[in-house]
Amino acid sequence: MSALSANTDGLGRRRAVNRLMETIATLAAFAAVGVLAIMVVSVARRGGAAIDWSLFTKTPHPFSFTNEPSGLANAFVGTLVIVGFATAMAVPVGVLSAIYLNEFARPRVAFLIALALDVLNGVPAIVVGIFVFALIVLDHGQSALAGSFALAILMIPLIARATQEVLALVPQATREASLGLGVSRWRTTLGVVLPQTIGGILTGTTLAVARVAGETAPLLFTSSIVGDRLQWNPHQALASVPLKIFEYSESPDPKDHAQAWAAALVLIGFVLVASLIARALAAHSRRRMGLHR
Amino acid sequence: MTAVAETPAARAAELRRRGRFNPGDTALHGVTLTAAAAAVALLGLIAWKVVDQARPAIHRFGLHFLVANDWDPGARQVFGAAAFLFGTAVTSLGALLIAGPLSIAIALFLTELAPRWLRGPIGALVEMLAAVPSVVVGLWGILVMGPFVANHLEPWLKHTFGFLPLFRGDPSIFGLLPAILVLTIMITPIVSSVSRELFLGVPRELKEGALALGTTRWEMIRGVVLPYARSGIAAALILGLGRAVGEAIAVTQVIGGNVAIHWSLFQPGDTLASRIASQYQGATTKLQVGSIAYLATILLVFSLVANIAAQAIVRKVARRQPVIR
Amino acid sequence: MTRRGVIPVLAAVAAVAAATAATSLAGTSRVSAPTLKGAGSSFVAPLVAQWQANYKSANVEYNPIGSGGGIAAITARNVDFGASDAPLSKDEFAACKGCVQIPWALSATSIPYNLDLKGRLKLNGKVLAGIYLGQIKTWNDRRIKALNKGLSLPSTKITPVYRSDNSGTSYNFTDYLSSVNSTWKKRIGVGTNAKWPAGIGAPKSNGVAAAVSQTKGAIGYVDVAYAIKNHLPFAAIQNAAGRFILPGNVGIRAAAATVKKVPSSNEVSIVNPPRSQRSAYPICTFTYVILPLKTSKASDLRRFVFWALTGGQQYGPKLRFVPIPNKVLGASEKTLKRVHS
Numbered sequence: 001m002s003a004l005s006a007n008t009d010g011l012g013r014r015r016a017v018n019r020l021m022e023t024i025a026t027l028a029a030f031a032a033v034g035v036l037a038i039m040v041v042s043v044a045r046r047g048g049a050a051i052d053w054s055l056f057t058k059t060p061h062p063f064s065f066t067n068e069p070s071g072l073a074n075a076f077v078g079t080l081v082i083v084g085f086a087t088a089m090a091v092p093v094g095v096l097s098a099i100y101l102n103e104f105a106r107p108r109v110a111f112l113i114a115l116a117l118d119v120l121n122g123v124p125a126i127v128v129g130i131f132v133f134a135l136i137v138l139d140h141g142q143s144a145l146a147g148s149f150a151l152a153i154l155m156i157p158l159i160a161r162a163t164q165e166v167l168a169l170v171p172q173a174t175r176e177a178s179l180g181l182g183v184s185r186w187r188t189t190l191g192v193v194l195p196q197t198i199g200g201i202l203t204g205t206t207l208a209v210a211r212v213a214g215e216t217a218p219l220l221f222t223s224s225i226v227g228d229r230l231q232w233n234p235h236q237a238l239a240s241v242p243l244k245i246f247e248y249s250e251s252p253d254p255k256d257h258a259q260a261w262a263a264a265l266v267l268i269g270f271v272l273v274a275s276l277i278a279r280a281l282a283a284h285s286r287r288r289m290g291l292h293r
Numbered sequence: 294m295t296a297v298a299e300t301p302a303a304r305a306a307e308l309r310r311r312g313r314f315n316p317g318d319t320a321l322h323g324v325t326l327t328a329a330a331a332a333v334a335l336l337g338l339i340a341w342k343v344v345d346q347a348r349p350a351i352h353r354f355g356l357h358f359l360v361a362n363d364w365d366p367g368a369r370q371v372f373g374a375a376a377f378l379f380g381t382a383v384t385s386l387g388a389l390l391i392a393g394p395l396s397i398a399i400a401l402f403l404t405e406l407a408p409r410w411l412r413g414p415i416g417a418l419v420e421m422l423a424a425v426p427s428v429v430v431g432l433w434g435i436l437v438m439g440p441f442v443a444n445h446l447e448p449w450l451k452h453t454f455g456f457l458p459l460f461r462g463d464p465s466i467f468g469l470l471p472a473i474l475v476l477t478i479m480i481t482p483i484v485s486s487v488s489r490e491l492f493l494g495v496p497r498e499l500k501e502g503a504l505a506l507g508t509t510r511w512e513m514i515r516g517v518v519l520p521y522a523r524s525g526i527a528a529a530l531i532l533g534l535g536r537a538v539g540e541a542i543a544v545t546q547v548i549g550g551n552v553a554i555h556w557s558l559f560q561p562g563d564t565l566a567s568r569i570a571s572q573y574q575g576a577t578t579k580l581q582v583g584s585i586a587y588l589a590t591i592l593l594v595f596s597l598v599a600n601i602a603a604q605a606i607v608r609k610v611a612r613r614q615p616v617i618r
Numbered sequence: 619m620t621r622r623g624v625i626p627v628l629a630a631v632a633a634v635a636a637a638t639a640a641t642s643l644a645g646t647s648r649v650s651a652p653t654l655k656g657a658g659s660s661f662v663a664p665l666v667a668q669w670q671a672n673y674k675s676a677n678v679e680y681n682p683i684g685s686g687g688g689i690a691a692i693t694a695r696n697v698d699f700g701a702s703d704a705p706l707s708k709d710e711f712a713a714c715k716g717c718v719q720i721p722w723a724l725s726a727t728s729i730p731y732n733l734d735l736k737g738r739l740k741l742n743g744k745v746l747a748g749i750y751l752g753q754i755k756t757w758n759d760r761r762i763k764a765l766n767k768g769l770s771l772p773s774t775k776i777t778p779v780y781r782s783d784n785s786g787t788s789y790n791f792t793d794y795l796s797s798v799n800s801t802w803k804k805r806i807g808v809g810t811n812a813k814w815p816a817g818i819g820a821p822k823s824n825g826v827a828a829a830v831s832q833t834k835g836a837i838g839y840v841d842v843a844y845a846i847k848n849h850l851p852f853a854a855i856q857n858a859a860g861r862f863i864l865p866g867n868v869g870i871r872a873a874a875a876t877v878k879k880v881p882s883s884n885e886v887s888i889v890n891p892p893r894s895q896r897s898a899y900p901i902c903t904f905t906y907v908i909l910p911l912k913t914s915k916a917s918d919l920r921r922f923v924f925w926a927l928t929g930g931q932q933y934g935p936k937l938r939f940v941p942i943p944n945k946v947l948g949a950s951e952k953t954l955k956r957v958h959s
Contacts, residue, residue: 018509022406028398029407029415032481036422039478042437043429063667063847096328103301104322105329110302115604116333122532122600123339123593124539126566130573130589131339134346141696153339156332175301186321214426216542217566221573225657225691227679228670242428249432249546250821252828252848257436264429271424279417366784367792367809439832463775466832467818550782550819561818571821575686575784577693577710577810 040268047265050258055266060228060244072263074230078144078238082223083213085148085234086155091205093152094159101160102167103189114164121157126217128153133221142223142237150218155208162204166197166285199285203278210274214267216242241267340593347590350583358587364552364568366576372584374591376552380562383469384544385537387558388476393530396481400488401514416489423482431546434475439466439547442474447559462557467549470558472567475543480533487529491522491610528606535599539592541566565592652918657681658688658701659786660823662723662905664843666701668933669926676918684822686784686810692717692908698915699923700908703786704810705885716911718957719884720950721904722926724874725939726865727790728842729901730830730850733757733772738864740765742856743798743890743900749837750778750795751802752816757835765856774835779826782819784810787826790903791839794889798900839901843937857900858893869899870940880949904946909957916959923954 058071101113132150140146170193178188223237231238241263248260344351350358350372361373403416447464454460495518503513519526541564549561550571563571565588576582653676656666660682670678683691685702692700693714706719729746731739745761748754754761758771781788789810796803806812820829823840827848830838837853842865845852854862863869876891876898884906891898907923927950931941942950 014509014512018511021511021514025398025402025406028395029402029419032395032399032422032485033415033418035478036418036425039425039430039433042433061667063664063843093328093332096325097332100322100325100329104325105302107300107302113329113333115601115608116336118604119597119600120332120336122535122539122596122603123336124541124566124596126539126541126569127339127343127589127593127596130346130569130586131342133573134342134586135338137696138694141694153335156335160332172301184315184317186315186317189321210424214428216426216428217570220570224574225655225681225683225687225696227655227677227681229677229679242426245428245432246542246546247824249428249435250825250828252824252831252844260432264432267426268424268429271426272421275421275424363813365809365813366811367813368807443833463777465777465818467829550821551817552813563819571782571819572784575684575690575810577686577689577713577784579713 043261043264043268046258046261047263049261051262051265055259055262059230062228070259072239072241072244072259074226074228075239075241075244075263076266077230077232078223078226079213079241081232081234081238082144082147082219082240083151083209085145086151086212087205087209089148089152090155090159090208091201094156094204094208095163095201097156098160098163098167099189099194102164103193117157117160120153121161123153124217125154125215126220129218129221132218137222142221142225144223144234144236144238147219147223147238147240148234150222151212151215154212154215154218155205158208158211159201159204162207163197163201166200167193169200170196199281199288203281203285206274206278206281210271210278213274214242214271216246219243220246340597343586343589343593346586347583349579350587351590353580354584354587358584359591362552362554366572366578366581370578370580372581372587374565374588376554377563377565377568377588378591379554380469380472380548381538381564381566383558383562384472384476384548384564385534387469387473388480388537389530389534391473392477392481392484392533395477396483396485396529396533397488397526399481399485400492401518403485403489404492405510405514405518419482419485422478423486427479427540427543428546430475430478431543434471434543434547435466438474439471442466442468442471446470451559458556459558462555462559464559465549465561467547467561468559469548469562471547472544472562472564473558475547476537476540479540479543480537483536484529484533487532488522488526491525491529492518495521524606525610528603528610531599531603531606535596535603538564538599539566539596541570545570565589651675651677652915653677653679654699654915654918654922655679655697656688656699656701656907657683657691657697658908659685659703659905661685661703661725661727661787661790661841661903662701662939663823664841664847664937665723665725665930665934665939668937669922669930672933673922673925673930675925676922678922682822682824684781684783685786685789689714689784689908692910695910698913699919701905702908703903703905704789705883705906706908711883714908714910717908718911718953719906719908720923720927720953721884721886721942721946722907722923722950723905723931723934723939724870724902724942724946725905725934725937726842726870726873726899726902727787727794727839728845728852728865729837729839729855730827730845730852731837732830732832732834732850733774735769735771735851737766737769738851739769739853740856740862741853743795746855747795747799747802749776750780750814750816751805752778772835777833777836778814778817779829779833779836779838780814780817780819781811781821781823781826783821785822786810786903786905787823787839787841788812790889790901793887793903794901797890843939846938855900857895857898858890859896859898861896863897863899865899865901865938867935867938867940868897870902870938872896872898873900873902874904874940874943874946877943877945880946884949884953886946904942909954911957912959913957914959916957920954920957924951927951927954 054069055071059074061070136146178192226237226239245260248256362375363371363373365371443464443466450460503517545567551561663682666680688700688702691697758773792808796808820826823844826838826840827844830836872895873888873891890900
């Protein structure tokens with residue numbers, strides 16, 4: 001009897017503590033969401049006020065005395081070129097590495113490769129920028145391709161990991177069946193296993209693109225000395241949206257700030273849309289492979 | 294995971310043994326091996342190239358660089374990293390101090406406390422915070438958060454906690470405190486998503502067993518979930534720390550670029566990554582370039598150590614508990 | 619997705635790759651006029667922007683990454699010309715492997731501040747040095763009050779803003795402080811970057827202007843065109859004759875009139891002009907274009923720089939860039955002739 005009553009005496013206090021902790025956790029979650037909301041609303045409000053077609057069709061005119069409309073067309077084109085080439089560089093290396101990792105490597109080697117890829121993922125973007133600067137820019141000058149290479153280094157671990165995860169999900173029975181029918185290993189891998197993983201590879205690639213589209217630090221040393229004209233030659237340094245936002249954020253001119261907000265809105269919009277697409281692709285391919293959440 | 298059924302690699306080994314092999318197989322093996330080797334070699338190449346660039350400064354200053362508080366690109370050409378090591382430590386640890394409990398609380402909310410219909414949307418929103426590029430966080434930091442910090446937050450801190458040397462000095466839109474806040478925003482998503490995975494992996498029987506014994510939910514969390522996930526949380530915190538240390542752009546936009554060591558968080562300072570970002574392009578002498586590369590080397594060493602430690606813990610934890618996705 | 623699905627995907631990737639390759643080749647042949655790419659001083663960027671708009675014989679591209687960045691870029695031959703307000707040091711000349719510096723514009727470094735004052739702030743070199751050394755901490759310090767009798771000054775803390783990157787404007791400012799203040803000369807000296815004892819650092823001229831305009835009580839040093847463009851009030855600085863002068867065309871012209879002879883390196887310093895120049899503004903500077911002696915774009919570069927030195931100077935006065943005096947012009951043209959392919 002006494003034990004039970006002792007319990008119920010403390011129960012009120014314990015319940016109060018529980019209520020308190022639950023409240024704190026809930027508040028924390030909403031605080032995080034609140035900060036995100038404040039930031040996104042800031043960008044949406046200020047960017048939305050400044051966004052118009054000239055952002056995409058006109059180029060910058062700093063120090064212009066005529067009040068001609070200016071925009072960031074060169075930066076948008078530059079980002080498309082740089083990220084495009086980065087994707088073209090990173091997807092083969094990432095996918096093929098993952099194939100080796102999952103299909104060919106012995107367990108200990110696989111462990112080391114996976115570890116190396118995860119560590120590569122954690123190398124700060126600015127160090128990657130210095131690396132590519134020392135490797136390429138010192139001898140050959142700045143170029144969009146050098147910037148693409150830097151971004152590709154950031155993308156490879158993400159694509160490799162995503163590919164490896166979906167490869168591991170393909171049932172061993174599929175491979176066995178194909179091999180048992182006499183199909184050679186390489187045909188099995190490329191023709192039977194890989195097609196089932198395209199969804200996952202696309203997901204990983206989209207996420208990687210979303211990640212590097214907004215990266216500033218690697219481009220700071222590889223593709224930053226640019227003019228104001230519209231260009232798309234990848235052998236030259238090209239303007240990019242994150243670098244322009246960076247430059248305008250430190251400017252005293254409110255007009256520059258407005259353009260920075262507008263460009264930030266476009267960038268966030270692109271990154272969020274890409275993340276949503278990746279998420280949808282992942283859910284779709286999971287459903288197709290018969291997995292349930 | 295791999296019981297009696299063979300892995301694809303083991304199968305390949307057996308086929309090789311049996312002699313059923315094919316030049317196409319060799320080609321695929323070779324191509325994929327090259328790709329994997331290249332990816333791994335990149336890591337070594339990065340380390341080597343950065344250290345190579347730093348050589349003039351390493352040769353000149355040696356390890357004294359780490360404790361010297363000097364950055365004179367003028368005639369004296371003397372460089373030292375102490376102020377940036379201090380700035381990096383203060384801002385990253387400060388951010389971790391705030392983001393750590395915040396992220397764990399978010400993860401707990403998402404796994405234990407929130408009604409099921411709310412978990413998806415809130416979880417997605419927190420992950421989208423991770424998708425905001427650092428330059429946009431920095432833009433918001435300079436133009437929106439900075440004035441708020443200078444006009445409201447710092448005066449309030451000074452008024453309430455001004456007896457601490459941390460909160461003395463004059464409010465400013467640039468400084469260590471805005472940098473801490475910006476880094477907190479950047480690392481919360483990582484720490485909370487890793488924590489969330491960890492908490493999802495706690496075996497249901499353990500949790501339900503505790504609840505059946507009459508514990509409140511908080512007591513169950515404190516007694517079962519947190520201890521179970523303890524090492525994983527450590528890994529998450531280390532990953533977050535690594536990310537904070539490596540962040541250059543958002544920090545350099547709000548920190549004020551000052552080479553000094555002071556107590557007050559309101560004062561400007563600089564971090565390793567931020568100094569690299571602000572100085573590299575304009576460095577004209579080999580010694581200045583080398584000193585900046587030396588900073589990058591320190592950054593690289595730290596992030597490698599943090600990453601490997603976190604990965605080791607994550608792998609140990611993963612081996613222990615199979616995560617049912 | 620079946621195996622059939624892989625082939626269209628590969629075909630699409632190949633098509634995209636081919637398209638980008640085609641456009642990259644097309645991009646190179648699209649340009650009719652030659653392109654001259656430059657980078658460097660943000661100090662001279664407003665004037666270069668006028669030249670970009672008005673020079674028709676070539677497409678001039680310019681990126682104001684700071685004087686240090688310009689020197690680094692031309693040393694690595696990443697650009698066709700570099701621009702710097704700071705003259706090259708001996709080491710930099712050596713690293714650049716056969717470069718010349720040519721003064722091609724002339725302006726002043728203004729001292730903007732962020733205060734609501736009923737009149738114009740007056741300062742001198744000693745007080746400026748004291749502020750930037752961290753010795754003078756508030757605006758109502760008696761040393762500032764002594765120069766500004768009749769002006770009520772608040773007790774706001776002074777936040778000195780300096781350039782965090784390697785800056786020619788910093789060189790000009792530290793050059794001036796060193797010549798008027800022996801403490802500064804001994805402790806800090808002259809340079810594109812210094813061990814700034816106090817204040818906050820901001821990158822490029824734009825960054826300094828932004829930091830000053832966003833921080834109450836801040837003071838900075840920046841090319842006068844930036845202060846004007848951003849509506850920042852700037853101080854009148856006391857010259858050697860004891861008069862307080864603003865960085866206008868009259869003050870700059872008077873400072874440049876002190877140049878008697880241009881050395882072979884073309885390095886000219888006009889800070890703190892002697893007392894005889896009663897109207898001179900004490901913090902003026904020439905700014906240089908840095909060219910490699912041997913370059914494949916020699917004829918285009920020579921034509922452009924010659925135009926900048928002569929016809930291009932007319933776009934300056936509106937931005938407080940005074941046409942360079944004849945003595946310097948002669949030396950510049952002589953050096954320019956040496957650039958060959």
